[in-house]
Amino acid sequence: MTTRARQSVRRRQVLSREQIIASAIELLDDGGEGALTVRALTERLATGTGAIYYHVGTRDELLDAATETVIAAALAARTDPASPAPEDEIRATALSLFGAIAEHAWLATQLTTQFARRPSGPVTVGIFERIGRQVRALGVPQAAWFSATSTLVHYILGAVSQHVRFERDAHGAPGDVGREKFLGDVAAAWQDLDADAYPFVRAIAGQMREHDDREQFLSGIALILDGIARLR
Structure with a gap:
């Protein structure tokens, strides 16, 4: 064998x-x-390409594996290991995914890719399984399981992806103004809009400037859970 x-x-x-x-x-x-x-x-690993392909595969397979690893860790988080209420488990899972995507900005795009390209892959089915079990535990009729679970999953991923893009734009603004300055500038621009054409946007400008991202995210989950409760 050669060296x-x-x-x-x-x-x-x-x-x-x-x-x-x-x-x-x-x-x-x-x-x-x-x-x-x-x-x-x-x-970075001080190795050859052969080791990468041997253990993982191509670059696309690396992206898939990285996504699966981060999401698996996020889904492993729980509230009370004994017997958490379904609503609490949904909120905990949602916040765990929120945290994972906020920490790994690249994950937002990869999740969209996974759902479109690999609907039977471990990421898609893992998220649906975790949320769906809690929807079932809430007593939702089986005929509504898919629509209720899809609504929650799509809200979670969409809201967090939007949050990541917002944070990126805020920090990418000239001079890296940061979130507070960015929101303040947007709120000021909203308040300067024509009062007759945009009365609602002007009215919520202050709320937009002062909102907490995680609280807003959980408010959306609560609204969906209220709607799901009516299905029972």
């Missing part, structure tokens, strides 16, 4: 799939999807 071949074997033995995925997540967190390349990953 190069022996080194390749040792690398595959030392590196694990989990280590490769963890490094891929670090690259994604640091620079977004564009930062994740097989070359960048091999440089």
